[in-house]
Amino acid sequence: MSSRITLRESVGLMDGTTVRDRSAASTHAAMPATRRDDGGSVEEVSFIGPSGAGMFAFLHLPEDRPILGGLLVCSPMDAETLRHYRKEVLLGRALAPRGVAVLRFHYRGAGNSDCEAEDVTYDSMREDALTAAAWLAERIGTSDLAFLGTRWGALTAAAAASERPGAPIVLWEPTLDTATYFRESLRWRRIRDLHRGTETSTEAMLETMRTAGQIDVLGHPLGHALYQSSAGRTLRDELGDDPRPALLVQIGLGGELRTDYAKLCAAWRDAGFDVESVRIADEVAWRVQVDTWRPEDLRPETGELLETTSEWLLRRLAGGRSAA
Amino acid sequence: MSVEEVVTTGREVPVFLQAGDETIFGVLTEPAGSPRGTAVIVVPATAPSSAGFGRENVYLCRRLARHGYHTFRFDYHGGGDSTGVVERMSLGDLFKGDVDAVVGWFGERGIDDVVLVGSCFGSRTALGYATESPRVRMLALVAPPVRDFAMGQRTETGKAIRIGTREALRKVMRPAFFRNLLDARKRRRYAVMARARLRWVIGQARSGSATGGDHWVSPRFLESVRGVVQRRIPVLFLYGEEDEFWGDFERARAGRLENLLVAGGTRVEVRALPGTIHDYRDQTTQRAVQDLIAAWILRNDASRAPQRGIAG
Numbered sequence: 001m002s003s004r005i006t007l008r009e010s011v012g013l014m015d016g017t018t019v020r021d022r023s024a025a026s027t028h029a030a031m032p033a034t035r036r037d038d039g040g041s042v043e044e045v046s047f048i049g050p051s052g053a054g055m056f057a058f059l060h061l062p063e064d065r066p067i068l069g070g071l072l073v074c075s076p077m078d079a080e081t082l083r084h085y086r087k088e089v090l091l092g093r094a095l096a097p098r099g100v101a102v103l104r105f106h107y108r109g110a111g112n113s114d115c116e117a118e119d120v121t122y123d124s125m126r127e128d129a130l131t132a133a134a135w136l137a138e139r140i141g142t143s144d145l146a147f148l149g150t151r152w153g154a155l156t157a158a159a160a161a162s163e164r165p166g167a168p169i170v171l172w173e174p175t176l177d178t179a180t181y182f183r184e185s186l187r188w189r190r191i192r193d194l195h196r197g198t199e200t201s202t203e204a205m206l207e208t209m210r211t212a213g214q215i216d217v218l219g220h221p222l223g224h225a226l227y228q229s230s231a232g233r234t235l236r237d238e239l240g241d242d243p244r245p246a247l248l249v250q251i252g253l254g255g256e257l258r259t260d261y262a263k264l265c266a267a268w269r270d271a272g273f274d275v276e277s278v279r280i281a282d283e284v285a286w287r288v289q290v291d292t293w294r295p296e297d298l299r300p301e302t303g304e305l306l307e308t309t310s311e312w313l314l315r316r317l318a319g320g321r322s323a324a
Numbered sequence: 325m326s327v328e329e330v331v332t333t334g335r336e337v338p339v340f341l342q343a344g345d346e347t348i349f350g351v352l353t354e355p356a357g358s359p360r361g362t363a364v365i366v367v368p369a370t371a372p373s374s375a376g377f378g379r380e381n382v383y384l385c386r387r388l389a390r391h392g393y394h395t396f397r398f399d400y401h402g403g404g405d406s407t408g409v410v411e412r413m414s415l416g417d418l419f420k421g422d423v424d425a426v427v428g429w430f431g432e433r434g435i436d437d438v439v440l441v442g443s444c445f446g447s448r449t450a451l452g453y454a455t456e457s458p459r460v461r462m463l464a465l466v467a468p469p470v471r472d473f474a475m476g477q478r479t480e481t482g483k484a485i486r487i488g489t490r491e492a493l494r495k496v497m498r499p500a501f502f503r504n505l506l507d508a509r510k511r512r513r514y515a516v517m518a519r520a521r522l523r524w525v526i527g528q529a530r531s532g533s534a535t536g537g538d539h540w541v542s543p544r545f546l547e548s549v550r551g552v553v554q555r556r557i558p559v560l561f562l563y564g565e566e567d568e569f570w571g572d573f574e575r576a577r578a579g580r581l582e583n584l585l586v587a588g589g590t591r592v593e594v595r596a597l598p599g600t601i602h603d604y605r606d607q608t609t610q611r612a613v614q615d616l617i618a619a620w621i622l623r624n625d626a627s628r629a630p631q632r633g634i635a636g
Contacts, residue, residue, distance in 0.1 A: 033338040035347050037407075045338035045349070045405070054333035058405060085372035089405055111375040112351055112382060114332045192605070219378040219605045293476030295402065297409040 032059070040064065041096035047113075048105075048135050055128060056112035059139065060092035060102040068099040069144035069317035070136045072160065074129050074153035077110060078185070078220035079287040084150060086296040087305065091148075094306050100146075100317060103136040107156075117221040118214050121229040122178075129160035146313055151175050151286065158239035168245040168316040170309055171235070173252070173284070176260055178230040182222070188287055189217045218287055236264060243272035247312045249305065250279045276312065280305045329356040331386035343401055343425035346408035350374055350398030350426065353385045357392040362461070363430045364388050364621065366397040367423055367442035367450040369603075370413065370475060373404040377604045384441065384614050391622060394435060396426055413475035415542065418449040420456065427459055437461055439621055444469065444569075444602060451559075452544065455551030462624055463552060464560040464617045467569050467602040470576045472542040477516050482568055484520035485540050492521065538579025541572075546580055553588040560620050561594045562613065564601035593620065 032046035042061045047054035061067075073088050075081055092102035106113040107128045109120040129147075137143050146168040149157025154174030161169045175181045186202055193200045205215055206227075214221040239246075246268060250261055257265070257277050268275045282301035296302050337352045351374055366381045368374065374397040375382050385395035400419045402410030427438055439462040442450030447468035454460040473481040487495075495501060504510040527539035552559055563570035573594075577585070585592050597612055604610045 033340050033349075035340040035407075043340075045340075047333040047336065047338075051334040052330075052332050056333070056338075082372050082377065085404065106375070111373060111379065112333070112336075117379075216606045216608070219603075219607060219610065221607060293413070295410055297402070298411065 036063070037093070037097070039093070039097045041093065043092075043096075049108075049114075049131055052114055053108055054114045055108055055132065056106040057132065057135065058089075058092070058104045059136070060096035060104075061140070062096050062099050062101060065099055067101050067140050067142060068314070068319075069142060069146060070101045070103065070140050071095060071146045071148055071313060071317075072129065072133045072136055072157070073102060073104045074147065074149040074157035074160070075104070075106070076151035076153050076286070077107065077125075078152075078222070079188075079218045080151050081111075082287075083285060087302055088150075090297060090302065091306050091309065094310050095313065098310065098314060100313060101136065101140045103132055103139075105132045118223045119225060120223055121225045122233060123229060125156050125226075126159040129156045130163065133160050133164070144317060144319075146170070146317055148172065148309070148313075149174065152181055155233060155235055155238050158235055161244070162238060162240040162242070165242045166244050168247075168313065169239065170247045170249065170313065172249045172305070172309075173286075174235055174248065174261075176236075176264065177234040178232070182227060182230075185217045185222055189215065189222075192218060236267065241271050243274070245274040245316050246276070247309065248275065248277045249309065250277065251282050251284050251305065252279075253281060253283055254279070278308050280308070329390060331356050331389045335386075335389060339396075339429075341425055341429045343422045346401035346406060348398055348401055348407075348422055348425060349405035350396050351385070353389040353395040353397075355392045355394055356390050359394065360392040360625070361435060362392075362437045362439060362625070363394045363396060363427075363435045364439045364441060365423065365426050365430075366395070367440055367446035367453075368398065368400065368403075369442075369444040369446050370403070374399050378607060378610050380604055380610045380614060383610075384617065387614060387618055388621065391618075393439075393621075394430070396430070398422070398426060413445065415445065415448050415469055415472040415474075416544070418445075418452045420449060420453040423449060423453045424457070427453075427457060431459065439464070441466070441617055441621075443467060443604075445475070448545065448548075451548045451552065454557055455548050455555070460557060462558045462621060464562065464620060466562050466613060466617070467564070467567055468545070468561065468573075469569050470541050470545050470572045470581070472544065473520075477520075478568070480513050480516040481520040482572070484517040485524045487521075538576050538581065541576045541579060541581065546584065549581065549584045553584055553592065556591060558591045558624050559588065559593070560617070561592070562601070562616060563596045564599050564609065565596045566598075566600045567602045569602060570596055 032044035035043040040063050042063045044059045046057055048057045049055045076084055088104050095102050107125050108115040109117040147157040147161040148170040150172040152175050154171045161167050186205055209215045209224045214223040265275045265277050335354045339350050339352050340347050371377045381397040385397050388395050399406040400422050401408035436459050438459045440450035441464040443466040447465035454463050524540055531539040601609050601613050
């Protein structure tokens with residue numbers, strides 16, 4: 001045996017941070033990199049799921065206090081993650097010191113996870129959310145979970161939440177149906193093509209998607225498998241009719257709740273949901289660079305979004321216990 | 325182990341490491357082949373996470389790991405999964421401390437031989453760092469800006485130096501200009517342009533013809549290029565033919581930059597791919613950039629046999 005060891009076997013970074021050993025060939029055991037935060041939380045990062053199909057999982061854990069419950073965060077996808085990622089990081093860092101364990105993950109075929117985007121289907125994204133939810137519940141030892149989904153992630157969060165009756169759900173600027181999302185995606189592709197001096201019809205893009213397996217939308221693949229498997233999905237159907245607490249956050253510059261969101265909230269109220277809707281006045285460019293860059297950490301709009309969401313979740317997860 | 329092995333998260337280790345007062349997050353990919361004893365560190369642009377804009381960092385790291393490299397992708401302090409707050413990002417204030425933390429982390433584990441791959445802000449950071457560290461052996465720079473500006477001011481500052489004085493005057497005489505002054509956002513943009521134009525005019529007056537008209541090129545950039553050339557570090561400058569920064573780079577070659585590139589000889593390679601590569605706005609381009617970088621690193625390393633693994 002040589003004296004050489006791999007990083008997998010090494011330990012002991014600085015200031016309370018560690019990398020623990022993990023064997024190369026195994027399934028992804030929960031042997032995370034950890035960071036202790038002075039604010040009262042611990043962060044653990046690992047890959048979960050089977051080897052070759054692992055998912056990047058970033059867990060924010062409360063430290064030295066009871067865990068009120070867990071929150072599974074289902075991110076947007078494609079270019080929509082670009083302007084959004086840090087908000088979810090900050091949410092985890094805001095909630096963990098207040099007693100909520102927050103799990104963020106990258107879908108397979110995206111980010112730091114395994115697999116290719118072309119292979120992603122609606123069901124694989126739903127499975128990813130269910131896997132992550134089960135992992136979180138086991139890790140923190142409670143089935144008191146809430147879900148949060150942004151844009152397309154709202155559909156995924158709803159699909160996963162539907163397996164847990166009564167679980168609270170937060171929806172940030174949710175996509176209400178897959179058809180609308182894809183229409184927007186194809187429109188962005190057309191805008192890019194026009195900018196480059198070419199014009200592509202929707203039919204031609206769909207045909208390319210069918211024959212090539214995917215098309216490019218602003219540097220991200222839109223796969224035929226996902227397109228096909230997502231046909232006809234709506235947020236309302238994905239969540240189901242079992243009443244639960246729901247917070248719908250509209251993020252935009254409009255002065256009123258948009259009609260489609262208002263209708264959805266009304267339908268849920270009729271079905272017995274405890275629904276709140278909130279408007280955050282913010283100009284969010286979901287798929288393109290914004291003109292003026294400001295760090296997410298210092299944007300008042302982001303602060304308001306995080307605080308509103310945190311307060312709502314703490315009320316729901318605390319169940320009458322102190323959430324201070 | 326065959327070099328054809330598909331590298332997955334099974335060979336990856338999430339890592340927190342300290343950089344000054346902040347903790348930066350990254351992902352180590354361990355080599356699938358015989359370890360070369362070289363770390364390839366991806367110095368990021370301003371992507372939201374260590375994965376990159378369209379996973380380009382993931383693909384590059386896993387691909388090079390197949391060839392025996394330890395690879396590492398990370399988030400700057402204040403970004404992605406790292407801690408801290410960055411109030412302003414500017415090419416005048418590069419995040420060399422973060423790169424130094426990663427290089428030091430590898431050094432503590434017995435790997436002192438480093439290749440830096442940077443994109444945009446990351447390419448300038450990598451270039452600036454390379455002049456200060458004896459551990460950097462190669463540099464691949466994707467779309468490095470040759471002038472300095474703060475994040476969010478690229479377009480305005482670029483326009484300000486390219487526009488002719490006559491055209492500028494004509495624009496500010498239009499009614500639309502005065503209407504736009506009522507809009508706070510447009511007013512801010514005009515202010516950025518005006519300041520950039522003023523700096524350009526002052527620079528031109530001060531430099532005369534001594535700099536070949538390249539007074540607008542970042543002195544820090546030129547100094548760094550001079551530094552890596554003097555240290556005989558192989559450098560790849562990679563642009564898209566339609567990148568704004570490629571136009572700037574070509575214009576800068578009318579001045580002092582050209583002499584530096586010539587002095588670098590065959591160690592300096594300048595390539596421009598069709599289309600745009602800045603911001604990685606399509607997958608075809610992303611893959612082409614990765615192909616070229618991987619091939620360039622392997623070609624430069626061809627004479628170096630696989631050496632050793634990581635020390636305990």
